[in-house]
Amino acid sequence: xxxxxxxxxxxxxxxxxxxxxxxxxxxxxxxxxxxxxxxxxxxxxxxxxxxxxxxxxxxxxxxxxxxxxxxxxxxxxxxxxxxxxxxxxxxxxxxxxxxxxxxxxxxxxxxxxxxxxxxxxxxxxxxxxxxxxxxxxxxxxxxxxxxxxxxxxxxxxxxxxxxxxxxxxxxxxxxxxxxxxxxxxxxxxxxxxxxxxxxxxxxxxxxxxxxxxxxxxxxxxxxxxxxxxxxxxxxxxxxxxxxxxxxxxxxxxxxxxxxxxxxxxxxxxxxxxxxxxxxxxxxxxxxxxxxxxxxxxxxxxxxxxxxxxxxxxxxxxxxxxxxxxxxxxxxxxxxxxxxxxxxxxxxxxxxxxxxxxxxxxxxxxxxxxxxxxxxxxxxxxxxxxxxxxxxxxxxxxxxxxxxxxxxxxxxxxxxxxxxxxxxxxxxx
Numbered sequence: 558x559x560x561x562x563x564x565x566x567x568x569x570x571x572x573x574x575x576x577x578x579x580x581x582x583x584x585x586x587x588x589x590x591x592x593x594x595x596x597x598x599x600x601x602x603x604x605x606x607x608x609x610x611x612x613x614x615x616x617x618x619x620x621x622x623x624x625x626x627x628x629x630x631x632x633x634x635x636x637x638x639x640x641x642x643x644x645x646x647x648x649x650x651x652x653x654x655x656x657x658x659x660x661x662x663x664x665x666x667x668x669x670x671x672x673x674x675x676x677x678x679x680x681x682x683x684x685x686x687x688x689x690x691x692x693x694x695x696x697x698x699x700x701x702x703x704x705x706x707x708x709x710x711x712x713x714x715x716x717x718x719x720x721x722x723x724x725x726x727x728x729x730x731x732x733x734x735x736x737x738x739x740x741x742x743x744x745x746x747x748x749x750x751x752x753x754x755x756x757x758x759x760x761x762x763x764x765x766x767x768x769x770x771x772x773x774x775x776x777x778x779x780x781x782x783x784x785x786x787x788x789x790x791x792x793x794x795x796x797x798x799x800x801x802x803x804x805x806x807x808x809x810x811x812x813x814x815x816x817x818x819x820x821x822x823x824x825x826x827x828x829x830x831x832x833x834x835x836x837x838x839x840x841x842x843x844x845x846x847x848x849x850x851x852x853x854x855x856x857x858x859x860x861x862x863x864x865x866x867x868x869x870x871x872x873x874x875x876x877x878x879x880x881x882x883x884x885x886x887x888x889x890x891x892x893x894x895x896x897x898x899x900x901x902x903x904x905x906x907x908x909x910x911x912x913x914x915x916x917x918x919x920x921x922x923x924x925x926x927x928x929x930x931x932x933x934x935x936x937x938x939x940x941x942x943x944x945x946x947x948x949x950x951x952x953x954x955x956x957x958x959x960x961x962x963x964x965x966x967x968x969x970x971x972x973x974x975x976x977x978x979x980x981x982x983x984x985x
Contacts, residue, residue: 586618586979589687590643591678591704593695595624597635605787605898606716606763607693608641612788613971614691615642618979621685623648625674644685648677664741667696667749670703682707689982695719696746698753705756710982713754714761714783718770720746725892726814755779759978764919781978784919786971787901787962795875797882804839804868805831805941806883806908808876808899811847811857815892819916823889824860824867826934827941832864834942840887843879845872881906884951885944888912889937900928901966904958909951911940921965927957 596607614620620643626632628649636645690704694716704711720743727736727743754760755775761783762768768780807823809816820842828840846869847853861867870879876899880886886903890913900920903910910922911929922928929944931937944951964970 586689586983587685587687588614588618588620588689588691589681589685590614590620590622590691590693591625591697591700592622592693593625593697594693595626595632595635595647597638597641603694603716605902606785609786609788609968610693610714610971611641611643613786613968614975616968617972617975620644621681621687622646623678623681626650646677646681648674664745667745668699670699675703678703689979692757696749698749698756701753701756710758711756712759712761712978712982713757715763715767715771717763718767720750721770722815722892729818729892730814750774758982761978766919783974783978784966785898785901786966786968786974787898787905788968792877792881792905795877795881798878799882800839802837802839802866803835803884803945804841804882805885805887805945806841806843806879807887807889808843808880808902810845810872811842811853812845815890816844817847817853817857818892819889821857821860822891822934823887824857824864827887827889827938828864828867830935830938831941832866834938835945838884838945839866839868841868841870841879841883843870843873843876876902877906880908883908885941886910887937887941888916890916901962904955904962904966907955907959909944909954909958911937911944913937921961922958927954927961929954 590611592607594603594607596604596611611620611622620641622643623646624632624636625648632647632649636647688709690707690709690711692698692700692704692711692713694714696719698713701711701713723746724743727739730736751774754771757779759781760771760775760779761781762771763783763785765782768777768782771780807820809819811817811820823840831838831840847857857869861869873879880899880903886899886908888897888900888910890897892915897912897916897920900910900912900917900922904922904927909929910917911931913932914930917924917928917930920928924930929940931940944954
């Protein structure tokens with residue numbers, strides 16, 4: 558491994574109210590934020606969540622970020638584009654091993670930390686002298702015992718109940734080769750979270766459902782509800798995408814099985830009903846497409862070719878213009894964990910959402926008032942069409958959703974929540 562050190566400072570614009578000031582031992586609290594994802598290209602649910610979290614976190618304390626990632630040319634560019642007030646440390650692997658070796662390395666990395674990474678993290682601890690270590694998402698629970706050697710509180714923040722999601726995907730696919738290939742990982746994921754997560758001083762859960770799941774093997778006294786927060790500080794400056802036709806949108810990387818299966822369901826089952834009801838409406842599917850020439854790509858192309866007025870936008874720099882310009886945001890998910898970034902994003906943009914019960918799980922929106930819930934193709938098409946044709950109802954749902962977002966899921970709400978937790982840690 559090699560370490561590349563960056564000290565670039567950036568400042569996010571203030572949002573609505575002044576930041577909460579928190580002090581620890583008479584000095585400003587400092588957090589070392591460790592993750593295996595670089596969030597500064599916010600084009601996935603993981604990175605959007607992290608980017609918004611860091612926006613909030615950096616407004617209430619000093620933040621140093623350590624990203625432990627595979628070496629890529631885009632890493633340094635991502636950090637240079639950072640607009641968060643944070644000091645960034647990039648710890649890169651030297652090279653990518655061959656596929657078979659990478660398979661074994663990934664399994665090994667679920668339980669061990671290389672000597673080089675330990676050395677670099679120790680150097681960062683010495684240089685930054687943080688008061689709290691924050692481990693963000695993924696199977697990095699094995700970092701908990703190492704970081705606790707420094708005598709500091711260590712918190713682990715989940716993006717969802719990861720094993721529950723991974724097992725759901727593994728169990729849902731009919732591809733036997735995939736299931737055999739992934740079986741060792743799924744078993745290792747199960748062992749990993751039960752072995753390491755409970756060692757953290759606190760575990761942050763993004764939904765009450767996740768808290769219930771984690772309480773099966775982590776003391777409830779260690780669990781804290783810290784929902785997804787979304788910063789609208791720059792949304793007002795983003796113009797909506799304009800089209801000469803009404804459109805509904807679906808957002809999410811189609812390389813994630815849960816999003817891909819949702820898109821196939823929508824194309825094959827929901828979209829034909831909508832086409833019969835409205836001959837002008839279009840469906841925009843926004844997110845990274847399956848790998849070209851893969852079976853998933855071929856199936857999606859075949860499904861789209863059988864119908865009309867579906868636009869595969871693929872990966873875009875920002876989904877916000879498309880969400881803001883849509884009549885409705887559709888979330889037909891039947892597999893999931895945590896909360897759906899795309900729903901909170903839509904609420905913040907003022908776009909009403911039609912979602913399955915699983916898609917909306919863990920969010921405070923109420924069916925018929927601030928969101929529309931539908932668990933069948935017929936009901937989903939009916940509720941989408943109702944919002945498309947009834948502007949008054951569309952505006953009412955969007956307005957109610959925004960009010961809930963602002964009160965419970967905004968950057969301001971996040972600052973308050975994080976402030977309370979950090980004050981609790983400083984007392985212990």
